[in-house]
Amino acid sequence: MMIILNTLIFTATFILMEVLAWFSHKYILHGVLWSVHKSHHSPRHGWFELNDVVSLLYGIVAAPLIYYGVQLEHWMLWVGIGITVYGVVYFIFHDIIIHRRIKIKYRFQHPYIKRLIRAHKIHHKHQEKEDSEAFGFLYAAKKYEQTMKRGVTIER
Numbered sequence: 207m208m209i210i211l212n213t214l215i216f217t218a219t220f221i222l223m224e225v226l227a228w229f230s231h232k233y234i235l236h237g238v239l240w241s242v243h244k245s246h247h248s249p250r251h252g253w254f255e256l257n258d259v260v261s262l263l264y265g266i267v268a269a270p271l272i273y274y275g276v277q278l279e280h281w282m283l284w285v286g287i288g289i290t291v292y293g294v295v296y297f298i299f300h301d302i303i304i305h306r307r308i309k310i311k312y313r314f315q316h317p318y319i320k321r322l323i324r325a326h327k328i329h330h331k332h333q334e335k336e337d338s339e340a341f342g343f344l345y346a347a348k349k350y351e352q353t354m355k356r357g358v359t360i361e362r
């Protein structure tokens with residue numbers, strides 16, 4: 207029984223993280239924290255950018271949840287694991303597959319991954335705080351399936 211409950215908590219956390227990431231990207235990062243997020247919409251100098259601090263915040267939340275979850279044998283462990291796994295998947299998709307912060311040459315052919323890449327490229331076509339779109343990271347609406355012309359690169 208516990209395993210079902212824990213799996214549910216983990217899955218719910220993972221899904222909620224995408225909702226939270228979308229919400230904070232749209233209303234906070236492109237809002238009051240634009241001064242931080244701006245670094246992700248302009249050319250990067252070096253490997254790190256100020257915007258990375260946002261990912262660090264999630265780690266700061268997840269670490270005590272995992273630590274005390276283990277110590278107290280509490281279900282908050284699975285919230286912590288959900289946040290952490292989301293962070294890893296986010297990094298793989300957003301930072302490696304889309305932005306190629308780790309150089310890989312592989313071109314993904316899966317329709318869903320192509321849709322995600324297109325949606326995020328459209329997000330990055332806007333270099334300003336306002337009037338952007340496609341704020342999700344692991345979810346992209348169906349309309350981004352074939353809307354982009356070939357050869358558009360990420361401007362940052």
Ligand SMILES: [Zn+2]
Pocket residue numbers: 231235236243246247329
């Ligand atoms: Zn943005």
Ligand SMILES: [Zn+2]
Pocket residue numbers: 246300305326330
């Ligand atoms: Zn991006």
